[in-house]
Amino acid sequence: MFEYVDFTKPSFWLSAGMIVFNPTFWNIAARQEYHNKVITKLFGGSSRIGCYALGVTIFSIGIIRDLLYERALREQPSSPTLASSPIVNPLAVMLFASGNVLVLSSMWVLGVTGTYLGDYFGILMDEKVTSFPFNVTDAPMYWGSTMSFLATALWFGKPAGILLTGIVAAVYQVALQFEDPFTGEIYAKRERERKAGKKQT
Numbered sequence: 001m002f003e004y005v006d007f008t009k010p011s012f013w014l015s016a017g018m019i020v021f022n023p024t025f026w027n028i029a030a031r032q033e034y035h036n037k038v039i040t041k042l043f044g045g046s047s048r049i050g051c052y053a054l055g056v057t058i059f060s061i062g063i064i065r066d067l068l069y070e071r072a073l074r075e076q077p078s079s080p081t082l083a084s085s086p087i088v089n090p091l092a093v094m095l096f097a098s099g100n101v102l103v104l105s106s107m108w109v110l111g112v113t114g115t116y117l118g119d120y121f122g123i124l125m126d127e128k129v130t131s132f133p134f135n136v137t138d139a140p141m142y143w144g145s146t147m148s149f150l151a152t153a154l155w156f157g158k159p160a161g162i163l164l165t166g167i168v169a170a171v172y173q174v175a176l177q178f179e180d181p182f183t184g185e186i187y188a189k190r191e192r193e194r195k196a197g198k199k200q201t
């Protein structure tokens with residue numbers, strides 16, 4: 001299949017680079033915030049405004065990543081197999097629709113600060129969210145995003161897009177290895193503090 005991937009196109013590598021950059025960036029930024037309050041300080045001591053600013057930044061680099069991905073795909077050859085198969089387009093539509101449902105519904109239940117790493121700013125959710133879409137997967141945002149990448153690759157019949165989607169999935173898996181234990185510890189810490197608080201009163 002990868003005979004249809006043109007590795008000589010700089011746009012392919014630019015897209016791959018941005019795919020790796022984004023989660024790396026927000027993990028580093030969020031940890032700098034958690035340990036040194038870097039973003040809060042930058043915004044005059046308001047963690048909420050800092051979190052919104054990080055949200056706007058993450059959203060914007062996400063758009064840049066999507067544009068670079070589309071541009072990379074445009075310069076890549078199409079696979080005749082993908083283009084001629086009758087199930088590829090319906091599959092792409094299904095993936096795109098369900099991927100977007102996962103992403104948008106998790107933004108809806110988490111809110112802005114929950115979506116954009118508020119935990120690291122000390123803005124914690126009251127409870128761990130277990131309702132839809134978190135009853136489907138622990139990382140609906142990441143899986144939904146990955147599904148949209150795959151949908152686009154299939155829709156345009158581009159094996160290069162499938163390869164780039166593989167990178168998206170891999171990078172998110174690595175990001176989860178860093179994020180899950182870290183946020184887990186942030187909430188465990190609050191739980192310990194709550195218990196300690198109860199004993200005092």
Ligand SMILES: *[C@@H]1O[C@H](CO)[C@@H](O)[C@H](O)[C@H]1NC(C)=O
Pocket residue numbers: 131132135136
């Ligand atoms: C998740 O929750 C939704 C809405 O509450 C429900 O319709 C769906 O069946 C649940 N899915 C799973 C896998 O439990």
